[in-house]
Amino acid sequence: MKINLISNKEFNENINYRKSVFSYVFDNENFEYNNKLICNEYIKKIIKKELFYNKLKYKNIILYDINDLKLDNLIIIKCINNLEFDDYEYKILIKKFINILIDTNINECSCLLTLIPVINRDYNWKIRITTKIIKDNIYKFDRFKKDNIKINIKKINLILSDDNDFEYLNNILNEINIITDAINLTKNLSNLPSNICNPLYISEKCKELSLNNRDILYENIDKKKMESLGMNAYLSVSMGSNNPIMSILKYNGCKNNFKNPIVLIGKGITFDTGGISLKNSYNMDEMKFDMCGAASVYGIIYAINKLKLNINVIGILSLSENLIDKKSYRPGDIVKTMSGKTVEIINTDAEGRLILCDSITYSYKFNPSIIIDIATLTGACIISLGNNFSGLISNNDFESNEIIVASNEIDDKVWRLPLIKDNQNQINSNIADIKNLGDGKCGTITAACFLFNFIKKNSIWIHLDIAGTAYDENKKSTGRPVYLLTQFLINKSKNIR
Known part of the structure; x- marks a missing residue:
């Protein structure tokens, strides 16, 4: 399974990164959409109906084959108020993300959750923690099972803001990939x-x-x-x-x-x-x-x-x-x-x-x-x-x-x-x-x-x-x-x- 770092601009301009997309909205009526993708009026209505009227924390919806946006899948998860997003909440969210991917059998996905601001944390930290949680959750020890546990995830693109030093962050990603292998x-x-x-x-x-x-x-x-x-x-x-x-x-x-x-x-x-x-x-x-x-x-x-x-x-x-x-x-x-x-x-x-x-x-x-x-x-x-x-x-x-x-x-x-x-x-x-x-x-x-x-x-x-x-x-x-x-x-x- 490969993890890539992609700029927000590159993500919006390149349709190859948008087969399956995992996005988010914050839990308030005056929400702002984090990406062009979910500014579609039809999707806005679904978000209001399915997410904001439902009181469950981290409620999510999955939309399939959205032709006008050229998406195979769009997964949207409801988050707590962005002003209170801390380490704990971010880690819970990433665990929800990877478990949804495993359950839905999606093999490639672009993840917008890394765009969420986390109190006192930068992209260095988010890449480390996100990669570690993803690798932890797809790890299976099935050597002694007759039927091996199959997880079909092949690629995850982590979307970052355009103003990042991608060479530096890719070095961090390479480092954490070696450590998770260890x-x-x-x-x-x-x-x-x-x-x-x-x-x-x-x-x-x-x-x-x-x-x-x-x-x-x-x-x-x-x-x-x-x-x-x-x-x-x-x-x-x-x-x-x-x-x-x-x-x-x-x-x-x-x-x-x-x-x-x-x-x-x-x-x-x-x-x-x-x-x-x-x-x-x-x-x-x-x-x-x-x-x-x-x-x-x-x-x-x-x-x-x-x-x-x-x-x-x-x-x-x-x-x-x-x-x-x-x-x-x-x-x-x-x-x-x-x-x-x-x-x-x-x-x-x-x-x-x-x-x-x-x-x-x-x-x-x-x-x-x-x-x-x-x-x-x-x-x-x-x-x-x-x-x-x-x-x-x-x-x-x-x-x-x-x-x-x-x-x-x-x-x-x-x-x-x-x-x-x-x-x-x-x-x-x-x-x-x-x-x-x-x-x-x-x-x-x-x-x-x-x-x-x-x-x-x-x-x-x-x-x-x-x-x-x-x-x-x-x-x-x-x-x-x-x-x-x-x-x-x-x-x-x-x-x-």
Whole structure:
């Protein structure tokens, strides 16, 4: 499916763009028509009768074969008052638009909704958001269905005012198309069942990505190598499945310098039973999504390579399963981490932080400028922030604000939570250096406190808990936070401050 940017003038003069048109009117009697097309008296009467006398919000009408206007289809939707049109209302409208196209089986359409003024937003934002919503809504994961889901949309023309810099906006469109492709790759990986998508499978996908892209290097750390490195916390999680793999993707965008890369670490538990601290069976099928952090790292590396960013990034995919076996680690065990710190195991379902802590220690071999870990880490994050906001915890105000700036640019929401020494007391152990679970209060923060024990002094560290945002209520991957961190890296590569 292709998206084009067309000027309003070009749209009005070229009949090829007017086979099917999606337009709008505002919900007031003294409406102004946004385009010549709906100034036809016959259409005005229909609008008044069908839209303004109907109190339903976003009511729409579809007119077919309008010969005098040389239109195959004209779809008109009623909007709220234009003086109050904000981000939320615009996104709702675009979702209505794409769903109507899918339902009516239209394969090509010119969309005038991008002409609507949105409070404090420009065309840059509208193109990003519109394209993202369109791609999200036409994405289908039907690999395991006998009959594939068919969507016939082939082309959408977004109509913009004539005074825009179309070269600049087409560059933005190209950028968001690459990012949405990366998001879809992440979704495809995350939506797979665990009997297919295991650590070895993801490792092979990483190897394939490297083979197909010369600027991406691939390295694998297997169980034997982990043992020699002393990654005992990581290895303890995998004792019930015996298949740990740490896959490393290196993107060298600065050709003459690979010092001080940004390191992304993704939690990749391809299935999490909770181990001996067994989870409730209710919704345990969702635990295939416990690898979404690693899948996000995979998608981000794909995106920044296609965008050819002038930046060095290393992606670490920390892959394992947390299963039950006679060899599984147990509550009460004490393990020595790669850093030398010891951890008392209180709960085997707090496994993500164990693979991440050794991965963080390993990442220091690259002398990172920033360490960012991404994990579906705590149910507490879902309770506190719901499904709209990812949890952000960091030891650095400046880089936290940079994440928030990127979040606001592309509408992938984050909420910063505090990192304070008082919470460290909850994870102090009587018999080891620390324990892997606190007393049940502020679980998202104490999980981050655990990881912070493995961050060296003067290091910059960002933790993203995506437990509530990695997948939706329909048990489908969202691809978050691929867009957020890709935008963060785009801004870094441009030295935006």
